[in-house]
Amino acid sequence: MQLRKLVRGRLEWSRLESVVRELARRYDRDTVHVRFLEADNWLSTPMVIDDEFFVKVVTEQNSFVHTLFTTSRNIGAFSSGTEGFFGHFGTPYQMAEHELEATERLREIGLNAPEPVEALEIDGMGVLVMEFIHEFATLGELPEEVERKRAPDVFAALKRMHENGLAHGDLRAENVLVVDDEIYFIDATNVRGDEHRPEYSMVSARSYDLACALAALEPHIGARAAIAAAASAYDTEELLAAREFIDFVSIRPDHTFEAAELKGELEKHAEQAERDDGRV
Structure with a gap:
């Protein structure tokens, strides 16, 4: 867990606050309740807003780590006798947008996935907003x-x-x-x-x-x-x-x-x- 925190980086509250304020404005809410999650995720800071929205905040460091992971996994794929097939998406916003689109495609073919809400860029960070699933x-x-x-x-x-x-x-x-x-x-x-x-x-x-x-x-x-x-x-x-x-x-x-x-x-x-x- 400590390694994950180190790799993911510690996002300053001021930057997280800018995300929360913008989402509150977009969803027409005077106040919001924010709960941070210790999710098993190396590539974003996850949080829940008003027990309604699951939000991933992707930073420049997350994008850099994703680049390293992608490279190492493609090397591993090559060692397994095939060409690399993992792709990196250049910016934090592109990473958020890509996951949104991938989730939409899963739902389009009839598979279960959280309902995507939107992907946007705030203060240079990628922000993915999805349905929050309460019980699972x-x-x-x-x-x-x-x-x-x-x-x-x-x-x-x-x-x-x-x-x-x-x-x-x-x-x-x-x-x-x-x-x-x-x-x-x-x-x-x-x-x-x-x-x-x-x-x-x-x-x-x-x-x-x-x-x-x-x-x-x-x-x-x-x-x-x-x-x-x-x-x-x-x-x-x-x-x-x-x-x-x-x-x-x-x-x-x-x-x-x-x-x-x-x-x-x-x-x-x-x-x-x-x-x-x-x-x-």
Whole structure:
């Protein structure tokens, strides 16, 4: 947590106050109640206004850190045998605008996500305003039996995202919410396509998403159950493609799982699928 605070930086109250005052003016409110959140987020300062709006404030430092993360992740993608497919969005405002647009696209294809309100620039900072969801549990907070039950729903929703040409790009247990037994995605980002081979980068991005989803579920329900849930939406070839990103995902500080066990179970699943095909 201390490292996250150091990387994210400490935003002076005077700058935060300028954001709050502008939002109060825009929403025609004489006073507002502000609550700051210790969210698992390296790239913004999150807060809640009047228990109605979830607000992310993105600074120049956040944008710089995002550049570093993007570069390191693309190097990691290259080490996994594919070209880099993570994109950086140059300014704090562009980062906020991009997440707004990515969330809008998820909702357009029928997936659950908080309702986007607006993205704007205030005092050189990007400000993203979205619906505040009051009651939820993250995927990692669910009891094991509930998480097992919800796991196929996670992969079904992820499959719909991929079939519509989208990728999440930062799928973690904290970014999958359960609200009234429904799966919600937050913190969506949009990977860039290769100008000359757009389908290549998108295929890799989908495999990376799938690897991240398996990594998020493995510590809670086990590798075998996570793979069984994934197999309800993805075929064996797609699962094996995700296997190539397991080691890459395992070096991320926000994923803790048994990479060797997950890769071993993926191989067993593929072998069993091959035997089953031979019997047909």
